[in-house]
Amino acid sequence: MPVLEKNGLKVWQRRTQGESLMRWAAWLTGTAVFVYCWQQISESTTWFFVWDAPRIAEDIWSRATPPRWEYITQLGRPIWDTLNIATLGTLIALCLAVPVAFLAARNTTPSATFIRPIALLIIVSTRSINSLIWALLLIAVIGPGVLAGVVAIAIRSIGFCAKLIYEAIEEIDHTQVEAITATGASRWQVMAYGIVPQIAPAFAGVAVFRWDINIRESTVLGLVGAGGIGLQLSSSLNVLAWPQVSLILLVILAAVVLSEWVSAKVREAII
The missing domain is CATH 1.10.3720.10 (MetI-like)
Structure with missing residues (x-):
């Protein structure tokens, strides 16, 4: 762990200034990549179907229950x-x-x-x-x-x-x-x-x-x-x-x- 001199006293720091800058740069790059990928996904997604998905799922569930038990013979x-x-x-x-x-x-x-x-x-x-x-x-x-x-x-x-x-x-x-x-x-x-x-x-x-x-x-x-x-x-x-x-x-x-x-x-x- 780095130890810096400040007013004649040793001050403990978890990372050096260069290491901190590297971590922030990595987080910034990762966030930028995530935002870009999310933008690309959003542009190719029809959000109407996404918001309507719960209703469709409920409709399919109502149609699928109860199972057709007699079909099990096949x-x-x-x-x-x-x-x-x-x-x-x-x-x-x-x-x-x-x-x-x-x-x-x-x-x-x-x-x-x-x-x-x-x-x-x-x-x-x-x-x-x-x-x-x-x-x-x-x-x-x-x-x-x-x-x-x-x-x-x-x-x-x-x-x-x-x-x-x-x-x-x-x-x-x-x-x-x-x-x-x-x-x-x-x-x-x-x-x-x-x-x-x-x-x-x-x-x-x-x-x-x-x-x-x-x-x-x-x-x-x-x-x-x-x-x-x-x-x-x-x-x-x-x-x-x-x-x-x-x-x-x-x-x-x-x-x-x-x-x-x-x-x-x-x-x-x-x-």
């Missing part, structure tokens, strides 16, 4: 497809993410100069694009349906799983690896008996966590034609069948809560 297959999309997509992603993670980790990659950058590029590229965008691209390639949803979820999950797994690989206890290496074990034996047992809990946690996330993401893939209960939601929204929409939302909520409970129990058992 939601069994869509919600099953949604669970399959999430589960199969997660399994495929894990199968692809594990080798990518070993290639990306500094202590297991065959080449830190050539192979590791490629593995990191795969991780970044698959994580940077949302599953909805992947679904739109895949629908154009392989057509609409559950398969497009499964592949979209799988591609989106590769980077997420591989990143967490390769970080777990880099954080292992190297004493165990050195002990197994000293016995004359091969590279594959070192991985099987020195690395894999150490990252197994992290792998299981990542798998369950990503499956839980994919349940949520797969519920909306149907909005772009990738199958699942989102397709029923899109159809109901298109015909303004609000009682069906409210029922579908309740089913989605129940599925997400159930997946959260399952993932919590599994993580609790792992830990």
